[in-house]
Amino acid sequence: MKKIPNQIAMDGTAASGKTTVGKIIAGKLGYLFFDTGIMYRVAAYGANQKLHDVSDEAKVGEVVTAMDISLENDEASGTTNVLLDGQNITGLLHIPEVDKIVSTVAAIPAVRTAMTAQQRRIGLQGHVVMVGRDIGTVVMPDAELKIYLVASPETRAKRRYLENLSKHIESETYEMILADIIKRDKDDSERTVAPLKPADDAVIIQTDDITAEEVAQKILDLME
Ligand code: DC
Numbered sequence: 001m002k003k004i005p006n007q008i009a010m011d012g013t014a015a016s017g018k019t020t021v022g023k024i025i026a027g028k029l030g031y032l033f034f035d036t037g038i039m040y041r042v043a044a045y046g047a048n049q050k051l052h053d054v055s056d057e058a059k060v061g062e063v064v065t066a067m068d069i070s071l072e073n074d075e076a077s078g079t080t081n082v083l084l085d086g087q088n089i090t091g092l093l094h095i096p097e098v099d100k101i102v103s104t105v106a107a108i109p110a111v112r113t114a115m116t117a118q119q120r121r122i123g124l125q126g127h128v129v130m131v132g133r134d135i136g137t138v139v140m141p142d143a144e145l146k147i148y149l150v151a152s153p154e155t156r157a158k159r160r161y162l163e164n165l166s167k168h169i170e171s172e173t174y175e176m177i178l179a180d181i182i183k184r185d186k187d188d189s190e191r192t193v194a195p196l197k198p199a200d201d202a203v204i205i206q207t208d209d210i211t212a213e214e215v216a217q218k219i220l221d222l223m224e
Helices: 018-029 036-051 057-065 096-106 109-124 135-139 153-166 174-190 212-222
Strands: 007-012 032-035 069-074 079-084 128-132 145-150 203-206
Touching: 007 018, 007 135, 018 032, 018 128, 018 212, 032 036, 032 109, 036 057, 036 069, 036 079, 036 096, 036 109, 036 128, 057 109, 096 109, 096 174, 109 128, 109 135, 128 135, 135 145, 145 212, 153 174, 203 212
Parallel strands: 007 128, 007 145, 032 128, 145 203
Antiparallel strands: 069 079
């Protein structure tokens, strides 16, 4: 008989496939898929809009804590829109400007405190696949299943480059994306609060040479 975990925590580096794989698993199980990276992206986008510079930790913390962030289901397209102070910013969260500053904003303790509290509330409702960098270690340390996805920086840069092309984002070359991914890995792993790392009890899956469907199947097999 299958034992389906109530909470599934999925962490990994930038563009390791967490979102694609997490969505497949959540869809198969009928669970909520929750991408915590989006929250840090909203924080980064909003702080940059308001301050034009995210180097002052105290100011960024203040601005982010006061933000009015809400989610709205778009019934027609079946997607979820992110609203910041009432403005739909869904299409602006993966632009290169946000990619460049999001790790800096995500390393600010006040920002993490605000985001982690909201993520824990969602996690406690159960039947959730939550993806990020610190889900198995900090946000849902009691999750019954913890996954950590890894792939080489080159594989991940290629994936992000092709994804950008499919969205008609052509402002960044493969080399620029690769450099950004390497920098973000370093920043995310070396920060003091909730650094990127696998939980001691996480299952580590290499995703370089397998498709997202195959990764998802491996994870579903773990529930046997
Ligand atoms: O997964 P992503 O690339 O959309 O994440 C964007 C940034 O947010 C990434 O640089 C690290 C940060 N992040 C984090 O620190 N903790 C999380 N739980 C999720 C994302």
